[in-house]
Amino acid sequence: MTLGTFITAIGSLLSIGGLVTSEGATIQTPAEVFDQVFTFFLVLGTAVFIVVTVYMVYNAYKYRHGSEHAKKAPDEDRPSLGEIPTGGGGGKKLALSFTLSAIIVVSLIIWTYGLLLHVETGAAQTDAADKVVIDVEGYQFGWDFTYQNGHTATNTLRVPRGTVVELMVTSRDVFHTIGSPPLRFKADAIPGQYTDTWFVADQTGEYTAQCYELCGAGHSFMEATIVVMEPEAYDEWYANTSATNETSDSGNQSSTDSSQAIGATPEVAL
């Protein structure tokens, strides 16, 4: 069994939802994974925080100086000046709480790990015919998107709705990071390296992508527009493009070497 098959098996075992098939069955997108996990963590995290804080504040109040409970313990139990520091007992409660919290935390991570595997391999598992692969190159201060036919657009990315879109991301100069909250994808754009990410857009419309790594004076303004189109509209638009460069209103001419950009395999490095 190759490593890839093994990872896929674990992924499908542990993840909620299945993988895409070539018949176009639903795939659990990174956006859905994120929303599920985030909501769960949020609910659990808030509950834990509230319980712990209430417990703390309640007990601090219960044992406040002057209360009945505070007077109960004998003086030998209280620290005295010059004593060699020792512990204060209560170890059993501590061990129990610690074990419980450890179990919760570790379980959470194992659960999310299964989903991580799915997210990591989701794009690679999708057949080439069913996905759109885009090379993304960040620069100071915009984004170049190169399609599989060599066509390059600056600061505007058009994608079809409901299809896996895979982004291979790099940078021409400094470290950037591209991401879009509504579409829930993010990837570092590192000069000299390729990173990849993928997403599926459920609804048509226009979305914004921004830069998430400080890259110079223009960092705040480094935005791109992502236009999600109906698949037929997208295909029509795509058929009319060719291996030329198209710029958007920011007016930046890009000059990437398109043959270098297409189908570049991600380099894995430490």
Add this chain to the structure above:
Amino acid sequence: MSDMPPASSVKRWFVTTNHKDVGILYTATALFFLLFGGLLALLFRTQLWTSGQGILSANAYNQAVTAHGLMMVFWFLSPFAFGFANYVVPLQIGADDLAFPRLNAISYWLYLFSGILFAISFFQGGTFAGGWTMYAPLNIPAYTPSVGGSTAILALALFIVSVTVSSVNFLTTMHRMRAKGLTLWNLPLFTWSILLTVWMMLFAFAALLAALIILSADRLVGTQYFAYRIMESGAITMTNEAASLLWTHLFWFFGHPEVYIVFFPALGAMAEIFQTFTGRRIVGRKWFIIAMVLVAVQSFMVWMHHMFLTAINLQIKTLFMATTIGISLPFDLMVFALIYTCLKGDIRFKTPFLFAFGGLILFILGGVTGVFLGAVVLDYEFRGTYWVVAHFHYVMVGGVTGLVGALYYWFPKMTGKMYNEYLGKVHFGLYFVGFNLLYFPMFIAWETPRRVFEYPANLEVFHQLATIGGVLLGVSFLVMFYNLYRSLSVGEDATDQVWQYASSAEWAVSSPPPLENFTEGIPSYGEGTLEFLDEDPTVTAQGATDGGTPAVSGDGHGDAPALESGHDRHPSHASIWPFYLGLGMFLGFLGLSGLQDGSFAPGMEGGVYMAILAAGFAVTGWSLLRMGLEDFYVPEPSSFGEQWPFAGVENTKLGMWVFLASDVVLFGAFIGSYIFIRIANGWQDWHHLIPEAHVALPGLINTYLLLTSSFTVVLALVASERGSKWGTIGSLVTTFVLGIGFLINKGIEWLHLFHIESEQFAHGWGLSTNVASSTFYLTTGLHGLHVIAGLIVTLYLIWRAWNGAYTDDNSPIEYFGLYWHFVDIVWLFLFPLFYIL
């Protein structure tokens, strides 16, 4: 013997080496940097009131966020904690001072001067503007050209020198100068937290120093470690493909331990405050200590969780996800331990406890949100957003909350005056509300990218709430300053113990303690509780430490029976040379900032920088010399106390070993960088970047020269033990000559390589030629600088030997020998890596 001006005189504060004075200096200076960093934050929070352009230009905004981060993390947080560490730790362990009092003063002056240098950087074309994380290649002059950017980096490097000196001092002190009965297990939790903090500091800051030296070399002399250039034609040449990742590894290897370095002292102070104000001993104290040790060790194994979105592979990501979750578990335990300590307590809600308790709540919230970040699938979205910002401010400023509690806790001890309790509570109220108003909305507006001032309009209300909270938080500090300042004059006099249930040794002496801490006698816990013995039961002849002229024999604490020369040797407390040394290094680093591409700018500007650099050299050299010759007496700790595991290793020798440990990490980072770059480039392809003229012979000759010189140092030690003055001098001179030979040989080799004219290297193979030349020259150059430093010390030793110094006490030669052997061993690694493989 130096005498000590009274505390009311200005001169006192320039010459003091007493740990309590230095502690106060650190605390006051750190609070100043808190104000500076806080004002920067208020500036950009004002800009963030509405989305879009504001009072700051884009570049000024980037400078503000960068300087805010650097200033708070480095110049405020740790120094604030170390103000308390300096003041309290020697008292808690029963010592009269730190092991190396002058080094302690040096640490302070280097800290202050490094902060001043950073402030100057604003005026040199703008300070560094690439974020406190200083990512590459944004950090190279091609992208951030300002001179001030280089100065900020040099200031940080100077700060690291201060930290390293401090670590050596604290580690030696805490291991060697504890009172009888204070085994490591029995140490108070604040001292434990400082012990672990300085161990982490020693290794983590060495890695950052390596990164900063490399970055400074790129910025000042044109090496190519982080270079990634776009040519005029638009074609891309990558001089170093691995540049970006190399920086992130180096930086975060330091960066992650750093966050525990800033938090641990707060944790230790909170534990003390919880114990004192609940009247309960810490639940599970032993496990608390084990948990802290685990975190300290593990902190070096989680750094790639800052890099989950970089090109690292899935297996590595999984490993670091596991270690990250692993490190949260000991924190769970410590949090629970503190909470359970409240049960069956007798809790007094005084200001220190309000802050410690409140700080714990804030830390818990921060910690819970950290678990979110540890789940990689979530981290993919949180990367570079305000979720991260809110998380780390909750945990870090949660730590600050604990330290503010510590300030109120120890203020009466340090000043002898009680603060005003009502105003303290007012401070807490404003602080807690302001804190949450500032940082909680950031969780709600988490989708905002970091370090931008343009964000989606629907998030504006949250940013506005945050700005209001920031102002409130700032105002709360004004209440504190007013309270503490006024209390100095009109506050109630503080008793010795100050707080009921306070138990550690600092509460057993007066408030403030006397200059030499324990005038009632020698502290000992040998019989189960603290008592003060009249005399040291193991009076032995001990030598002096701290590098001054060799001392007369005496016992551990100054009140000795009849000595050889018949007079009482009192420990010294004052020296002006630490101040001048700090000044000299400040001038030197300031002068260096004028370098661009290997030379100074032409004309007046370059001339001024050169002059400042020269002045820096002169002042530094003169101060070092005067310090070496100064009659500064520090008694060696008596073997009566606890010294495990370093019993039998004198203070200075231990200090040297600790220093060398950090130097190991420094060179390790350089060698690691070289290997990382070379693998990324293709190990064998590397040879294409190196001219044929670069052969192994010069390296081989240098290896023989160094090995022989190590041998001659051993001979010098043997000769001095035999009392042979001329033997000692001869061996030292031979060492010096061999060292000079090494340098001359290296010089010839380098000049030859600089001037080759081959087809491939038409302009020679110099520092800026390619990444292979950069790594070669900088790594072997760093080693060469170590050789030069060693040779300067050798000259000093020869001169002192000439004057008959090392016939009885040859320990300086032994310590120098340790250093020299280390330099030798490093070369034995460099030679194969850079000449053979």
